[in-house]
């Protein structure tokens with residue numbers, strides 16, 4: 001049996017978070033209890049530790065607040081470590097990536113309400129036709145607004161609209177950042193509480209083909225920030241979007257730079273089991289795609 005790395009994003013009740021697909025705290029607890037029984041849940045840094053069972057890493061992307069209020073508390077109770085990766089842009093530059101604004105807006109407003117607000121500013125027929133790529137979404141308004149924010153509008157067009165909606169709920173963008181992301185204090189507490197902390201990104205950009213530029217813009221500032229607040233070297237890396245469309249190229253081109261900078265392991269969004277002692281990059285399985293009974 002091979003090692004398993006489970007990928008988590010939001011750990012919260014689905015009815016409270018309609019903008020994406022979270023795992024509920026109850027389901028999360030069941031999954032971790034199952035993993036604890038069948039695997040040895042380890043810190044990724046301890047990849048060479050001798051274990052009788054195969055190893056498991058619980059990995060969390062994006063460092064949203066629910067990972068402190070829900071996931072961290074459950075992991076402490078169950079006495080197992082998690083691996084949390086930080087996006088430093090919102091904390092340092094006060095800039096929120098578009099996809100988090102979209103998740104937030106879709107969680108607080110109905111799709112129909114948003115569509116009514118924007119439909120006089122768009123080519124309705126074009127969006128209706130092209131949004132068919134989201135055929136798995138049963139609500140047609142959800143298809144329209146997803147196509148609008150992900151493809152039809154540029155970031156420059158989407159950002160002012162989305163920020164205004166978010167501010168209408170949270171008073172200001174700063175307030176939103178305080179409520180939505182882990183604070184420095186929480187990161188310190190999680191580190192002191194036995195969790196592993198790693199680098200995710202600065203502004204959650206996909207890889208675009210220049211390894212050194214990507215390292216300097218998206219990785220180095222986040223690594224430096226975490227090393228400064230935690231007073232230790234950061235050795236774990238999880239690229240945003242797994243690198244994006246050029247993920248394979250990214251894995252090859254970025255590897256020598258990451259190794260030179262002291263990184264030990266990297267985690268992708270490719271689906272599968274892995275052997276933690278072999279190679280740098282490791283596949284993960286999304287918590288919502290992990291069928292517990294199948295794996296056992």
Ligand SMILES: [Zn+2]
Pocket residue numbers: 061062200204240241
């Ligand atoms: Zn991410």
